[in-house]
Amino acid sequence: MKHITNIVALLAATLLLATSCRSDDSIFEESAAERIQQGLDFYEKALLDGQTWIMEYFPSEDLKYGGWIYVLTFNADHNVRAWFEGETFVDDQNYLETPYAVEYSTGPMLKFVNFNSFLHYFAMPNYEHGYQGLEGEYEFSFLGITAEPEILLYGIKTDKTMKLRLLPGDYTPEEYVEAVRESQRIVRPTTLKLMVNGKEYGTLTRANAFQDDTFEGYMQSKVWTLSYNYRQQQTDPTGAPVYDDEGNPVYEEVAVNDRLSFIHYPDNTMKLYEPYTFKGELEGLSGQTMQTLEWKIGTAPLSDKFVCLDSFLEIEFVQ
Amino acid sequence: MKKTFFKPYLLAALCASTLLVSCFKEELNPTSVIVDTEEVKSQFDLWLERHYVEPYNVNFEYRMPDRETHFNYWVTPPPIDKSIEIAKLIKFVLLDGMSELMSDEENPTLLAKTYFPRLLFLVGSYEMDSNNTVVLASAENGIQINLLGVNYFDRETGCSGITGTMIHEFAHILDGNIAVPIEFDLITKDGYIGDSYSSAPNDYLENGFLSNYARSTPAEDIAVTTAALVGETPEWWESTLNSIKNAEARAKIEKKRDMIISWLKSEFSIDVYKWRDIYQGRLNRVGEIDWYNLDD
Known part of the structure; x- marks a missing residue:
């Protein structure tokens, strides 16, 4: 019994010793506040180092209004000068200047502090x-910086990732936004035929050609409707596939009318927020994706067409 | 025998452990973990320090930090030029007006310092709901007034709208600090109709109220009556009261008016008619404001 008591006492003493000797090192060398500040400084420096950035902005969670180009010049005095491709219908000024802040919210955040009719238009x-306006953002969470370099931003209301990329050196901001408008101006048709490997599958339509004097007109020229039909096997009310008396599948035609919202670049290309995936059993087109279209000028106006740049198939939209 | 062996041994072990536990010295890092961010102060910020913070202890927030906004509304920040105009307007008509009102007191700024909201929070857009119902302003917890729709402010036509709204919200804050006697609520206790005020017919005067909005709750009735006492002329009061056919309704409005006058005097030493003269006089002199100068 005496030995047991001694052992218990020694164990208790050892345990207390071990407790008192536990190292209490921090995982991080800096405090949380210092690390937050470092994060803010990191993005602030990136904005200022790049100085002039192209912002690809997508209002609306449903991408109802297309994508829009801003050019932003960040200055060390915490003012940002903004050019906007929609300046033609908002304000008769080339650019508008407003304070900006890189501050901490749920993470590092870029905020346009005071009202600016370009930056807060949406x-x-x-x-x-x-009551939601055009479902736009004025605060953007920083997601990271890529090697390009591109600064990735996230809009909480729209649940969309937007990006800042450097303005090419051969453009001034004014020239860039005008070139973006010009790349839209040259596309006049409102209805095009969807051709895949030379075969017609459907249409690409929009409400109107490019108009830069009203938001509605401008926006509607960016938003196209892709229409095509595909076959799918019928199902009964329980969801089971339907077969005819001879055991052959019974098909039905499904009409697709999907909204495609594009953002435009000066090189006559337009791009979707994310790749579009063709639906249904469409003779090899099913599951294929497309995202970027280039307007190719033909030998005659009627031979101008959009050519998809990032699909395995030869996808074109012709007049 | 067992006890005599056990006790010293165990005690020695415990003492040694305790000593070891206490031998580590925990020195506090003298540097705070909270890092103050370097705030860049604009000329307007410095003007606000001189004219709002130092004399009146009021924070004029025009950068719309999102933590202060209502998350159930989509809003945008105010433009800086209109924020400056509103800051100048409120200082001239209300804050300096209150100091003038209390000029006989030992500390003329004490009324504004004590009861004016600690935070004026500007929002560029209105708060709209899905029915396009618009909120013009709101008072929060007795310490904050939110001024909405700053984008639409026009100093040629909108000064009285802003200052009137401020008086209305200020009345809420006074009421929140020292409540108007409950008897006020009882004067037209069956006449309050909540949100239905927006669809009520325009017979508010004949029901003992100065507006349909006053019919929503007793708190709004108090604010509307206070704002009318300060913002409306004696001629307006006379013609309004004379237009009421229902003598009982007129008597109710007069009773509520008198209760507000008495409450302001007894609880806050405010002579409401003196305040009215100062307020309206200053409102007529807003043309004297130098809207652009931030050097004063």
Whole structure:
């Protein structure tokens, strides 16, 4: 019994010793506040080092209004000068300047501090566009910087990732936004035929050609409707596939009318926010994707067409 | 015998452990983990320090930090030029007006320092709901007034709208600090109709109210009555009261008016008619404001 008591006492003493000797080192060398500040400084420096950035901006969670180009010049005095491809219908000025801040919210965040009719055009609620305005952002969470370099931003309201990339050296901001408009101006048709490997599958239509004097006209020229039909096997009310009396599958035609919202670049290309995937059993087209279209100028106006640049198949939209 | 062996041994072990536990010295890092971010102060920020923070202890927030906004609304920040105009307007008509009102007191700024909201929070857009119902302003917890729709402010036509709204919200804050006697609520206790005020017919005067909005709740009734006492002329009061056919309704409005006058005097030493003269006089002199100068 005496030995047991001694052992217990020694164990208790050892345990206390071990407890008191436990190292209490921090995982990080800096405090949380210092690390937050470092994160803010990192993005602030990136904005200032790049100085002039192209912002690809997608309002609306449903991408109802297309993608829009801003050019932003960040200055060390915390003012940002903004050019906007939609300046033609917003404000008769080339650029507007407003304070910006890189501050901490749920993470590092870029915020345009005071109202700017370009930068807040989509975020402003009003009677014309309703209580959500045009469903835009004015605060953007930093997601990271790629090697390009591109600064990736996230809009909380729209659940969309947007990006800043450097303005090419051969453009001034004014020239860039004008070139973006020009690349849209040259596309005049409102209806095009969807051709895949030379075969017609459907249409690509929009409400109107490019108009830069009203938001509605401008926006509607960016938003196309892709229409095509595909076959799918019928199902009964329980969801089971339907067969005819001879055991052959019974098919039905499904009409697709999908909205495609594009953002435009000066090189006559336009791009979707994310690749579009063709639906249904469409003779090899099913499951194929496309994202970027280039307007190719033909030998005659009627031979101008969009050519898909990033599909395995030869996808064109012709007049 | 067992006890005599056990006790010293165990005690020695415990003492040694305790000593070891206490031998590590925990020195606090003298550097705070909270890092102050370097705030870049604009000329307007410095003007606000001189004219709002130092004399009145009021924070005029025009950068719309999102933590202060209502997350159920989509809003945008105010433009800086209109923020400056509103700051100048509120200082001239309300804050300096209150100091003038209390000029006989030992500390004329004490009323504004004590009861004016600690935070004026500007929002560029209105708060709209899905029915396009618009919120013009709101008072929060007795310490904050949110001024909405700053984008639409026009100093040629909108000064009285802003200052009137401020008086209305200020009345809420006074009421929140020292409540108007409950008897006020009882004067037209069956006449309050909540949100239905927006669809009520325009017979508010004949029901003992100065507006349909006053019919929503007693708190709004108090704010509307206070704002009318300060913002409306004696001629307006006379013609409004004379237009009421229902003598009982008129008496109710007069009773509520008198209760507000008495409450302001007894609880806050505010002579409401003196305040009205100062307020309206300053509102007529807003043309004297130098809207662009931030050097004063």
